[in-house]
Amino acid sequence: MRRFFMAMLIAYLPVLTRAAPVFDLQPNTHWQTELRAKSEELLAQREAEARKANAFGCERYCTMLDEIFARVLRVATYQVPGSAKHDWQLIVTRMPGDEAWALPDGHIFISEEFIQRKNLNTDEIAFVLAHEVSHVVLAHEADMVDIVRSLVPFGVTASVSDVYATLDFDMGLLLRIAPMMSDMELEADRMGLMFAALSGNDPDRTIGFLRKLATGPRHASVAATHPEERRRLAAAEQYLPIARRLYALHDTLSPQKSLEP
Numbered sequence: 001m002r003r004f005f006m007a008m009l010i011a012y013l014p015v016l017t018r019a020a021p022v023f024d025l026q027p028n029t030h031w032q033t034e035l036r037a038k039s040e041e042l043l044a045q046r047e048a049e050a051r052k053a054n055a056f057g058c059e060r061y062c063t064m065l066d067e068i069f070a071r072v073l074r075v076a077t078y079q080v081p082g083s084a085k086h087d088w089q090l091i092v093t094r095m096p097g098d099e100a101w102a103l104p105d106g107h108i109f110i111s112e113e114f115i116q117r118k119n120l121n122t123d124e125i126a127f128v129l130a131h132e133v134s135h136v137v138l139a140h141e142a143d144m145v146d147i148v149r150s151l152v153p154f155g156v157t158a159s160v161s162d163v164y165a166t167l168d169f170d171m172g173l174l175l176r177i178a179p180m181m182s183d184m185e186l187e188a189d190r191m192g193l194m195f196a197a198l199s200g201n202d203p204d205r206t207i208g209f210l211r212k213l214a215t216g217p218r219h220a221s222v223a224a225t226h227p228e229e230r231r232r233l234a235a236a237e238q239y240l241p242i243a244r245r246l247y248a249l250h251d252t253l254s255p256q257k258s259l260e261p
């Protein structure tokens, strides 16, 4: 009988234990209260814009988007436990010309019109959402505030609002921080590829989103805060081997749904 219990224990041990996170990320924790307040302000503003355009809420991809977002989020908050405290929510609009973006408090926006325009499949959507979730998890907005404050001779009391106000009119400053913001995009691509792989999306398919961008029309702007599309693809491709390994092991490396609190 004892042997039987031992055999049962060994058989169920992998289910009862969780694999440790595969990353040891320690994101920036500065400015959390201020960035949350700024997020609330922007959330209200963007929601009002979408409602005014009669383009707020999902129509075509509701269930699919909820399901993909939940999977990506489960992985991201498990890999970076401190990120579970954010106000995570997926906001779907149908705003023409909009794509996907994140507020630093965890509100992720995506436009269904963008999904249709780029003809995105579920793996590519997983990459897009994982990229946005990565910006939040990696606290890129707090990094950006720190970078701007280090470049501008603000007084010690300069607030997050002062930083945004300065960025609104100081084109020279925007040009100076553009390379750092580009690096954050590449980091979000990298981490997005990993989170999507851990949430069960084949990286050889998720990277299809970056392939579409790299073969699509060029985007030119004065201050390139996003790296050029072919550079994004080339940078992400370097991480395909590790993403493929994570994908192969995603069942054992990811939190079990049944064990979630």
Ligand SMILES: [Zn+2]
Pocket: 131, 132, 135, 185, 188
């Ligand atoms: Zn981004």
